[in-house]
Amino acid sequence: GAVVSQHPSRVICKSGTSVKIECRSLDFQATTMFWYRQFPKKSLMLMATSNEGSKATYEQGVEKDKFLINHASLTLSTLTVTSAHPEDSSFYICSARDWTGGRDQPQHFGDGTRLSIL
Amino acid sequence: KQEVTQIPAALSVPEGENLVLNCSFTDSAIYNLQWFRQDPGKGLTSLLLIQSSQREQTSGRLNASLDKSSGRSTLYIAASQPGDSATYLCALINDYKLSFGAGTTVTVRA
Numbered sequence: 001g002a003v004v005s006q007h008p009s010r011v012i013c014k015s016g017t018s019v020k021i022e023c024r025s026l027d028f029q030a031t032t033m034f035w036y037r038q039f040p041k042k043s044l045m046l047m048a049t050s051n052e053g054s055k056a057t058y059e060q061g062v063e064k065d066k067f068l069i070n071h072a073s074l075t076l077s078t079l080t081v082t083s084a085h086p087e088d089s090s091f092y093i094c095s096a097r098d099w100t101g102g103r104d105q106p107q108h109f110g111d112g113t114r115l116s117i118l
Numbered sequence: 119k120q121e122v123t124q125i126p127a128a129l130s131v132p133e134g135e136n137l138v139l140n141c142s143f144t145d146s147a148i149y150n151l152q153w154f155r156q157d158p159g160k161g162l163t164s165l166l167l168i169q170s171s172q173r174e175q176t177s178g179r180l181n182a183s184l185d186k187s188s189g190r191s192t193l194y195i196a197a198s199q200p201g202d203s204a205t206y207l208c209a210l211i212n213d214y215k216l217s218f219g220a221g222t223t224v225t226v227r228a
Contacts, residue, residue, distance in 0.1 A: 006161065032214070043122070043207070043218040044162075093161050097214070106152060107216065109162040 002028050004096050006110025014118055015086060021079045021113045023094030029074040030096035034107065035067075038091040050077040084117045091115075120145045120210055124219035132227050137195035139222045141208035146186045150211040153182050153193050155204045156221065162207065166193070198226045 003026040011019050023033055031052045036044040048069055049057040056069035066088075068080040077096075081088055091114055095107040121144040131137060141151075150169050154162040166175045166182040168191070174183040179196040195202055205223045209216040 004161075034216075041127070041220065043220040044209075044216075045218075046215060049215075091159075095162075095216075106164050106167045108164065109154075111161040112159070114159065 002096075002098055002108040004094065004108045004110040006094050006113055008113060009111060010114045010116075012116045012118065013084065016083055017117075019081045019084055019115060021081075021092055021094070021115075023077045023079070023096065023110055025075045025096045025098075025108075028096075028098040028100070030077075031074060031099055033071060033077040033094055033096045035069065035077075035079050036093045036095070038093060038112075044093060047079075052077075081115065084115070086117045089115055089117045120212065120217040122208065122210055122217050122219040124206075124208060124222050126222060127220065128223045128225075130225040130227060131198055133198060133200060135198055135226075137193075137198050137202070137224060137226075139193040139195070139206050139208075139224070141191040141193070141219055143189045143191075143210050143217075145210075145212075146189055147212065149213070151182075151184050151191050152209045152211060152216070153180075153191075154207045154209065156207060157204050165206075198224075200226045200228045202226050 005024045007022045033050040035047045038044045047062045050071040052071045071077040093112040095109045097107045123142045152167045153165045168175045168184045181194040184191045205221040207221040209218045
């Protein structure tokens with residue numbers, strides 16, 4: 001089955017640090033990937049849609065300059081949390097969709113990244 | 119904006135009992151609906167995907183139904199096992215975007 005690899009799985013760093021999270025589709029090409037944020041006991045919130053070779057589309061209320069997204073290839077999207085602060089601490093999950101199978105293909109999710117800012 | 123509600127937030131059952139998980143949504147103009155499983159500290163595993171033209175999907179002990187007119191989906195898990203303990207999330211899919219419920223955390227007691 002389709003596999004999405006997300007790295008790192010956990011990050012602990014000091015306030016003011018920038019953190020990069022990678023999302024890779026291992027056995028399929030993903031022209032579009034999605035980044036979500038999840039708070040404890042809350043639903044996943046879509047942050048942005050990452051499009052290969054073009055700018056990401058951000059959801060309302062998500063700071064573009066805070067959460068930088070790059071989708072330079074068909075198998076890799078990165079999310080960089082710039083100048084992270086404690087309020088950015090959360091669980092970040094990416095997903096990717098194999099578009100070759102048609103419109104009804106499901107999204108496949110990475111294992112998530114637990115970000116803790118001290 | 120699509121609102122997705124999952125009740126109850128948590129559920130504890132003895133092993134062998136059938137599980138019934140509910141998902142309700144406000145906007146019936148959905149394309150597909152997907153059920154996921156999430157283990158603690160992990161990402162999401164897709165369980166079942168129901169297309170808007172379908173009324174149910176089955177996979178092994180899992181059965182999911184979709185009633186767009188009433189804005190509901192139900193996930194049935196037959197003969198629950200301790201390994202079924204996890205959080206179950208439903209997501210409404212419209213224009214490739216997923217709107218998630220907060221999930222139901224299930225504990226199956228041995």
